[in-house]
Amino acid sequence: MNNTSEMMVEFSGEAQNESFARMVVAAFITRTNPTLEEVSDIKTAVSEAVTNSIIHGYEKSSGMISIRTRVDGRMVYIEVKDTGKGIEDIKKAMEPLYTSKPQEDRSGMGFSFMEAFMDGLTVESECGVGTIVKMWKEIGVSKHQFD
Amino acid sequence: MEAFEVSNGVMIYYLPQELDHFAADRIKRKTESCFKDGDIKHLIFDFDKTNFMDSSGIGLITGRYRKVHDAGGQVYVININANIDKILTMSGIYRIVKKKSSKEEIIKEMLKGGYYE
Ligand SMILES: Nc1ncnc2c1ncn2[C@@H]1O[C@H](COP(=O)(O)OP(=O)(O)OP(=O)(O)O)[C@@H](O)[C@H]1O
Ligand SMILES: [Mg+2]
Numbered sequence: 001m002n003n004t005s006e007m008m009v010e011f012s013g014e015a016q017n018e019s020f021a022r023m024v025v026a027a028f029i030t031r032t033n034p035t036l037e038e039v040s041d042i043k044t045a046v047s048e049a050v051t052n053s054i055i056h057g058y059e060k061s062s063g064m065i066s067i068r069t070r071v072d073g074r075m076v077y078i079e080v081k082d083t084g085k086g087i088e089d090i091k092k093a094m095e096p097l098y099t100s101k102p103q104e105d106r107s108g109m110g111f112s113f114m115e116a117f118m119d120g121l122t123v124e125s126e127c128g129v130g131t132i133v134k135m136w137k138e139i140g141v142s143k144h145q146f147d
Numbered sequence: 148m149e150a151f152e153v154s155n156g157v158m159i160y161y162l163p164q165e166l167d168h169f170a171a172d173r174i175k176r177k178t179e180s181c182f183k184d185g186d187i188k189h190l191i192f193d194f195d196k197t198n199f200m201d202s203s204g205i206g207l208i209t210g211r212y213r214k215v216h217d218a219g220g221q222v223y224v225i226n227i228n229a230n231i232d233k234i235l236t237m238s239g240i241y242r243i244v245k246k247k248s249s250k251e252e253i254i255k256e257m258l259k260g261g262y263y264e
Contacts, residue, residue, distance in 0.1 A: 051167065051203060054168070107202060113237070
């Protein structure tokens with residue numbers, strides 16, 4: 001079962017497209033035979049990254065978001081990219097409960113959810129250029145992290 | 148489509164299938180004016196139809212919690228499935244909201260006196 005395959009989608013950064021983004025990644029990774037829980041985890045992680053691009057990256061402006069997904073055997077790699085305002089201090093942004101928008105019902109849990117639901121995560125960002133979030137997860141190895 | 152209901156100072160949110168940023172913003176817009184009169188005391192979030200939620204859902208609940216908490220209001224979540232429970236547990240929100248199996252269970256508790264304490 002060692003098949004490598006890749007897809008890329010690009011869509012405008014509007015809230016309506018968040019569900020589209022989750023669905024298209026979930027559909028692509030079905031070939032790894034994920035459990036319902038693994039699909040749910042990946043959908044949450046994708047949703048967090050895409051929502052961040054819309055709310056923080058583009059704020060009131062608009063722009064395109066692209067998602068690249070690669071499947072290599074049981075490994076799933078996902079990249080979510082925007083060309084928005086970028087993150088000034090990545091380390092601080094990734095701290096649990098840190099949010100730059102507390103007045104807008106944000107709780108600063110997005111990165112924590114991405115970290116918890118995926119096996120790994122890196123963030124590349126430059127002010128005025130944009131942000132790329134790279135995440136990966138191995139399918140078929142239950143972590144039992146909440147047992 | 149989600150809906151909501153207010154009766155006897157209790158507001159129930161019937162949440163949609165997917166509680167993301169898009170849905171949370173729409174629910175906020177639709178229900179914000181209900182809080183103006185100040186007669187909403189308790190909140191119930193019904194997840195019966197919901198099978199997806201992310202941090203925007205947590206933001207919705209904590210934001211509405213702040214509106215009733217100072218006046219002594221309680222916030223409940225009901226009909227929680229395993230996916231949703233995982234997110235709610237991770238977020239730590241069970242420190243401020245109570246999980247109940249159903250509306251009936253909450254009503255029973257309120258009648259026992261919890262409502263007026
Ligand atoms: N794509 C992005 N572009 C610019 N800033 C970002 C981006 N993603 C995250 N950030 C910054 O990182 C912070 C933390 O993100 P995180 O998702 O953890 O929390 P949040 O989005 O503020 O709240 P929540 O996800 O709980 O609704 C954000 O408040 C924002 O300042
Ligand atoms: Mg976020």
